[in-house]
Amino acid sequence: MDGPVDLAATLRQRGHRVTRPRRAVWDALARADHHPTVEELAAAVTADGVDVDPASVYRALGLFEELGLARVSRLGDGDAGRWEVAHPDEHFHLVCQDCGEVEHHVGSLVAQLTEHLEEGHGFRVTGVELVVTGRCARCATG
Amino acid sequence: MDGPVDLAATLRQRGHRVTRPRRAVWDALARADHHPTVEELAAAVTADGVDVDPASVYRALGLFEELGLARVSRLGDGDAGRWEVAHPDEHFHLVCQDCGEVEHHVGSLVAQLTEHLEEGHGFRVTGVELVVTGRCARCATG
């Protein structure tokens, strides 16, 4: 049991300030069901009635990443970075090239892979980024 | 047995012209031991005595990708795209965060993963991008 991350506590604990923009960005990121870009986050935050500059969104996300609370990845698209809350459990992404849907998939493969590399090759793994592109069940059969 | 790709033949076959810039970019990409950025490719090409504009490098690479001859990926760095010849066999990347070395690793994991997703989830896989970050054996023990 660990429940949702207490942003305020984590920030203070590490000597950072708890500000309105940071809370707003975190809220928007935490409740997003897809993987928002900075632009999307800025829009969501604005919709919440908090006016935050994109630069501050970048800075907030950079801090969250540094604190281990968020993750970026460049999914297929190639253009903008997409953000998500950093889940402790290893997972990877399935990106549908037809409908654009991105879903999480939790499996043992990442763990297996890590073990294989550490034991067999002396490679000390610190992060795994796995993106699978293809067509989701709905689009493949449609 | 299939040997090196015959760029000229592939281009003509698909109705594209065989030009000096395209050949130069392909040569530079094919002989690169790491995963060059557009900037690095442009420099290599220039060093070969062929003066190619970066825009043309982008266009050439875009075409190669479209023809299935090349692949881009945004490895850890986050900034510029890195290119490589598209190998038919599935492999993935090990990126050392200390020395920056990028090595290929061929394994059955990608195939296993594909099979698992196709059979268990109806997800039609068309591409897998797996990037593992960490410390290579040399840097981990150093």
Next chain:
DNA sequence: GTGGCTGCAAACATTTTGCATAACT
């Protein structure tokens, strides 16, 4: 009160695009 944080605007880096010219077929 003070130092970190924000907003704004400008700088930066990467990639794309429009157009006249050059070059492949």
Next chain:
DNA sequence: AGTTATGCAAAATGTTTGCAGCCAC
């Protein structure tokens, strides 16, 4: 000769940074 691809320069995009003022502590 006909058209496609190139070079050049400008624009578009995504992200970072400098700085004056503001706000959490």
